[in-house]
Amino acid sequence: AQTVTQSQPEMSVQEAETVTLSCTYDTSESDYYLFWYKQPPSRQMILVIRQEAYKQQNATENRFSVNFQKAAKSFSLKISDSQLGDAAMYFCAYRSAGGAQKLVFGQGTRLTINP
């Protein structure tokens, strides 16, 4: 079974600085998808960014980018120019491209932005 590990329960960063959240996963599959979700205090789950494993190019969405290392099974999220609104719980998630296609989540990282 696939597993996702986020080793940083909490992170903090100064406003306008850059922060990187770590995520590793374990799988024997070659085709899959990876996601970062944001959960603000409102509890809503919001997609931040996604990466298809068959793409070598790292995904970017405005101030958010990933460092996808397929061989190392690593999928970190970099947030540039951090803003107060970025404060939230962040979840890394894995989804198979075949089979049951379950979405598996990491434990989450709580990000605090210091003004």
Added chain:
Amino acid sequence: NAGVTQTPKFQVLKTGQSMTLQCAQDMNHEYMSWYRQDPGMGLRLIHYSVGAGITDQGEVPNGYNVSRSTTEDFPLRLLSAAPSQTSVYFCASSRTASLGYTDTEAFFGQGTRLTVV
């Protein structure tokens, strides 16, 4: 565009009571699932469905029941509530993932905070 509608948002149950969490989506997604979120454990899969009439167990299925009679609806039933089921519950839907597709992310309801006393 409603997306995923999940009700209720809050619920308090007494031990042994039963209830149904409702989930509906209007995106014609084949795949629907239920998760529970507990501190320090992320979201854990309870049950999922790959289409109407097809359901299967996830990681933590005990004490929960599901059915999928239509593409749109995927209710979660707590048969006899226990304090260990105190949690935040999320319903999610997505299209079936296939190699080459990019829009395979899950869309989530707003969650239900359930307390069992």
